Amino acid sequence: MGVTEDIVRFVxxxxxxxxxxEVVFRTKTLIADAIGTMxxxxxxxxxxxxxxxLKQSGGREEATVIGAGFKGCASAAxxxxxxxxxxxxxxxxxxxxxxxxxxxxxIHPTVPALAAAxxxxxxRGISGKFLILACVVGIEVAxxxxxxxxxxxxxxxxxxxxxxxxxxxxxxxxxxxxxxxxQLMRAxxxxxxxxxxxxxxxxxxxxxxxxxxxxxxxxxxxxLAESGFTSAPNILEAHRGFFLAMGxxxxxxxxxxxxxxxxxxxxxxLHIKRYPCAILTHPSIxxxxxxxxxxxxxxxxxxxxxxxxxxxxxxxxxxxEPKTGLEGKFxxxxxxxxxxxxxxxxxxxxxxxxxxxxxxxxxxxxxxxRADPKLQESGGNEVTAKLTIxxxxxxxxxxxxxxxxxxxxxxxxxxxLEKKFLACAERVLPADRAKQTFDMLLRLELVENIKPLxxxxxxxx
Numbered sequence: 114m115g116v117t118e119d120i121v122r123f124v125x126x127x128x129x130x131x132x133x134x135e136v137v138f139r140t141k142t143l144i145a146d147a148i149g150t151m152x153x154x155x156x157x158x159x160x161x162x163x164x165x166x167l168k169q170s171g172g173r174e175e176a177t178v179i180g181a182g183f184k185g186c187a188s189a190a191x192x193x194x195x196x197x198x199x200x201x202x203x204x205x206x207x208x209x210x211x212x213x214x215x216x217x218x219x220i221h222p223t224v225p226a227l228a229a230a231x232x233x234x235x236x237r238g239i240s241g242k243f244l245i246l247a248c249v250v251g252i253e254v255a256x257x258x259x260x261x262x263x264x265x266x267x268x269x270x271x272x273x274x275x276x277x278x279x280x281x282x283x284x285x286x287x288x289x290x291x292x293x294x295x296q297l298m299r300a301x302x303x304x305x306x307x308x309x310x311x312x313x314x315x316x317x318x319x320x321x322x323x324x325x326x327x328x329x330x331x332x333x334x335x336x337l338a339e340s341g342f343t344s345a346p347n348i349l350e351a352h353r354g355f356f357l358a359m360g361x362x363x364x365x366x367x368x369x370x371x372x373x374x375x376x377x378x379x380x381x382x383l384h385i386k387r388y389p390c391a392i393l394t395h396p397s398i399x400x401x402x403x404x405x406x407x408x409x410x411x412x413x414x415x416x417x418x419x420x421x422x423x424x425x426x427x428x429x430x431x432x433x434e435p436k437t438g439l440e441g442k443f444x445x446x447x448x449x450x451x452x453x454x455x456x457x458x459x460x461x462x463x464x465x466x467x468x469x470x471x472x473x474x475x476x477x478x479x480x481x482x483r484a485d486p487k488l489q490e491s492g493g494n495e496v497t498a499k500l501t502i503x504x505x506x507x508x509x510x511x512x513x514x515x516x517x518x519x520x521x522x523x524x525x526x527x528x529x530l531e532k533k534f535l536a537c538a539e540r541v542l543p544a545d546r547a548k549q550t551f552d553m554l555l556r557l558e559l560v561e562n563i564k565p566l567x568x569x570x571x572x573x574x
Contacts, residue, residue, distance in 0.1 A: 115347040116261070116368040120254055121297035123372040124284045129246045136376050137558060140245050142525065143205050143252070143378065145534055145554040146385050147198055147223045148179070152547075152570060153460060153537035154200030155180025159318030163325070164193055176232040180541040182573030188332040191232035191282070196325030198224035199274070200318075201460070202442050203389035203537070207256050208381045219259045220273040221324060222281050223383070226251025228328035229282035233335070234289045235567050241560030247285040249376065251331075255281025256377035258349065261367040262359050269360070275310020275323035276359065282331020290335050302344025303334035305355040315391075316432045316440035384516065385525045385533075388458045390442040392516070393426045397445065397498040400514035401452045404502065412453045412476055414504050420445055421485030421499035433482065438463040450476035460536055527555070542572065 129137075154160055155178075164181045167189045174183070176190035179197060184190065198204050199221060207220045230247035259277045283304035287297050307330040310323035338344075349355045349363075356363040377383075388398055397420055404410060422445070432440035441447040441463050450473045451458050467473060488497050502510040525533075531551055538547035550569045553560060560566065 114369075115350045116365050117298065117301055117347045117349045118294075119369050119372060120258075120280075120284070120349075121294045121301065124250050124254065124288055124297055125292075125294050127246060127250050127288065127373070129242045132246070132249060133376070133379075135379060136249060137245060139378050139383075139524070140249050140252070141554065141557050142385070142530060143223045143383060144227055144245070144248055144557065145530060145551065146205055146525075147227045148550070148554065148570060149534040149537035150201060150204045150224065151179045151194050151198040151228070152541045153203065154197035154321065155194075156540055157197070157200040157321075159321055160193070160197040160200050162318070163196055163322070167193055175236040177235060177567040177571040179567075179570045180573060182571065184571075187232040187236070187336070188329050190235075191228045191286075191328035191332045192325040194231065194325075195225050195228035195282075195328035196321045198228060199321040199324035201389040201463075202320070202391060203386050203460070204324075205383045205385050206392050207259060207377070208384055209260060219264075220255055220277050222252045222255035222259075222274075222278065223248070224324050225274065225278035225282040225327040225331065226255065226285040228325075229331035229335075230285040230289055231563065231567065232328070232332055233286045234563060237289065238562045238564055239289060241557035241563060241566075243289065244563055245558060247288045249378075250288050251281040251285030252383070253281075253372060253377055254284040256383075257368045257372055260377070261363045261365065262356065263362050263364075270311050270313070271359065272310040272312045272314070272320070272323050275327060276308040278324060278327030279304040279308055279330035279334070282328045283334045284331075286331045286335040287338070290339055292335060292339060296335075296338045298346050299342065299344045300331075300334040300338035302346065302348040303337055303342065304330050305348045306344065307334065308355070308358075312429070312431070315429075316435070316437070316443045318439070320439075385530070387533075388448065389460055389463060390448050390458070391430055393422070393430060394445055394448050396514035396516045397422075397500060398448050398452050398458050400498070400500055400512045401449055402456050402458075404500070404510060404512055405453060405456050408510060410453070410502070410504075412472075414506075415453065415476075415479055416503045416505050418449065418453075418480045418503075419501040420449065420480065420482045421488055421501075422482060423488045423497070424484040426498075427482065427484050435468050437465050438468055441468045445482045446477040446480040447473070449480055450474075460540075538570075542570070546572075 172186035176187045178193045204224045209219045283300045430443045432443045435441040435444045498514045500512045
């Protein structure tokens with residue numbers, strides 16, 4: 114038996130009543146977070162361009178395009194909503210257990226799975242329970258497949274969400290459609306052959322398009338498979354299949370026997386973002402804000418700030434001198450300059466104006482980001498950065514910053530989640546409607562039909 118067969122059996126046999134309470138709770142949290150980021154991202158320039166194109170293209174009006182005021186066909190809605198959900202780089206992210214991975218971080222699995230599940234589920238009037246179940250299997254498949262692949266393919270060029278996200282989206286959509294194992298096998302073959310996305314596009318609108326295409330691929334793959342469209346079986350491990358395309362190496366033990374044992378979102382876990390930028394910057398941002406508050410650090414008091422990170426950070430964050438707000442999300446120095454100036458890094462900070470503000474640029478010139486071999490050795494165990502601040506009076510302040518994962522990770526509280534959700538949603542929705550949406554998401558397993566939810570989030574800013 115191959116790993117592709119293990120996956121389709123897992124998807125087919127998964128039932129809501131068998132899910133642990135903690136998995137249901139965490140999945141509801143991830144769904145709420147993702148819908149918040151979809152709403153916030155729906156009014157970004159790239160999302161508006163995509164929405165306009167899809168609306169002009171026409172098609173069946175069957176699934177809501179979030180924050181846009183119209184419906185499209187299922188694949189178009191999945192594309193638009195997943196792209197919006199990733200437009201701000203504010204959506205949840207997988208934490209890996211592989212030593213030597215990109216600081217243990219691989220894929221944004223929630224948004225593609227959710228967008229695909231909602232797009233095929235809304236016309237069918239599915240329940241909140243069914244939506245939760247579909248997201249559970251979609252996230253699990255995306256994370257386990259990603260975990261089976263060594264980090265080499267990511268380091269070369271491929272972006273994980275674009276390549277593995279479609280498999281999770283196909284699992285989620287396939288569960289909603291009630292596909293049998295043979296149909297699911299065909300859907301995996303189709304989703305795998307549509308995989309692709311390049312890291313060179315970090316800092317452009319195309320990075321969020323990666324997430325959109327993954328969700329769209331999941332919807333297309335399952336719809337075609339349901340209609341009898343064929344593909345090669347066992348596509349992941351096949352001689353000329355997915356794993357070979359991803360570098361030729363894989364560990365089947367990361368999939369076989371591990372699907373739902375425990376669920377990946379329990380351990381190692383997923384991380385819900387505090388800041389709308391690359392996760393590799395988050396430990397440094399959080400630590401610097403804490404230091405600025407504890408020591409009353411004014412920007413003018415700082416002579417220089419040295420940031421030691423692993424080589425993966427310097428190679429992944431490809432915009433050390435950003436010129437746009439999108440590029441600023443993939444810079445270490447820019448969000449740290451914001452943190453020093455504001456003692457916060459917020460939803461509306463990553464603008465072209467802020468990136469080119471002379472005061473921000475002056476602070477960025479005081480920041481040195483370098484690869485630290487000692488931190489490189491820690492590999493995938495944790496996200497780590499070492500900050501050394503030298504003040505104008507000669508004083509030095511140091512902090513080793515980490516981002517924990519797995520069961521050691523502090524899960525977001527309901528109040529923290531609500532604060533983030535409302536900040537995101539109120540970019541599009543009136544405050545009362547945003548709060549109504551959040552309250553519905555907290556009791557999603559009690560919702561008999563998700564159409565009232567999609568109606569709430571469908572209005573345009």
